[in-house]
Amino acid sequence: MRLLKGIVLGGVLISTSQILPQRAFAEEDTSAEIRLLKAKLKQLEQRVEDQGRKEKVYEAQAKASIQAPPPYKAAASAFNPCPVGKVCYKGVTLTFGGWIDLTDIYRTRNLASDTGSIYNFIPFAQSKNFATPESRFSARQSRFSVLAEGDAGADTHLAGYGEIDFEGAAQTANSVATNSFNPRMRQMSIEIDRTDLGFHVLAGQSWSLNAPSKAGIDARGVDAPGVIDFESVPGFLAARQPGIRIWQDIGPEFKIAASAENPQTSFFGGNVPAVGTPAVGPQGVLNPNLLVNLTGPGGSFFNNANNVSLNQVPDFTVKAAWDLRLGPYRLHVEAWGIYRQMFDRFNFANHTYDTGSFGGHVNAELIPKTLDLQVYGAHGALGRFTSSPFPDATLTQDGTILPLTITAAAVGLIWHTLPTLDIYTYAGLEKAKAAFTDVGTVPFGYGNPLYNNTGCNIENSPAATCNGNTREIRQITAGFYDTIYQGNYGTLKAGVQYSYNQRLAFEGVGGAPKTNDNIVMTQVRYYPF
Incomplete structure (x- = not known):
């Protein structure tokens, strides 16, 4: 403005210097013209000042639009929209997880099993593989996961999670030349x-609601025993399955949840074909009009070697979880209940059987940051969730459903000996209650004392002389896990586990057979993320 005023004033002076000599004789006219020029200069100064004020207003508005808060306030959560070491894209944060794994397995009884020990199939002395040890390497526990998170509003947080491993085994899988095993969906x-409401919804495939959490209601994680064996410890119950769940925070410590999950029923008593032809099992010949499961036809997206049970309603689960601190001690307590309906068709009619089961879990610090306690317990028709695994139900000759009641319990101690070294020990069991009927002299059901067990301890005796229905699975295990390296290039860990396992059968004709297995596993894992 000062420069503009100077230019205008200079122009006025130049004009005046040219006019005055010519009009010296007309002083009055000159004075009038000078007053006119001053008036024009005044108007021009006023315009410049108005323009300056407008520019200041525009600048203030631009700064206000830049500094103004967004239309919503970021949710108060642990989620950081762009934390160090993570990948951010269009407001979404990606967290990668997983590991590369090599496990070495040795068993004194040959289960022909990979990283998971099927405890309910530990062979009796009747089988040739009872005296045959088993040793193998496996990289199939290697895992990859990704978590995508973002804020969709002031109080709305979204999270998508996917996880795969290589424990799948299609018909083409083998351990000969290519060792070709399939990726499989664990969670999605x-x-x-x-x-603002403390309300949460999850849909997709995740851990079942009755799977134990270390804190709160955690759908993506599970407080499993920290062992190497993929089948975990008897007494630990869990499954991964599709469904939907909701849960509500009640204060900072208490949560309640409910879920509807995919139902399946595992039956004992012969594999009944889809066409309804009779099947002969250890309990005799079943009714030819009986249907308890189906096999998927081509194009069904099920492997036609696997059965799918008949179900018409989901499994419904409710759960309450309580997290509190007792001085320096952390404590997590939870309890749950499940409603399940079992279903079959016989004698030209559909039949159902409703069951209820319950259980709970405790995770506690006995010595802060040094000694942890894990306790698991459950009771009911829970065979599909067990580590053994047990069946859910058996059948009478006419197709009546008899659920198997399972009692499961496990306890473990984890000693954080050093910042890099954990030592653990667990003891667990899963026990079934017999369920059976007789038709004349023909025994049916599970755990029937009329079943023939006379050949269970004689190698290569006929299969019909060793029914050996499992009554109980027991295990005691111990091991350690050490962090060898942790730094900018990830984390490298290694561990060793030993377990002593017992399989006890129901009493039958010829006695109650039992068997055992000593299992040693070692493992090396690299966590790149």
């Missing part, structure tokens, strides 16, 4: 959290 879910 979307979670919606309303922080």
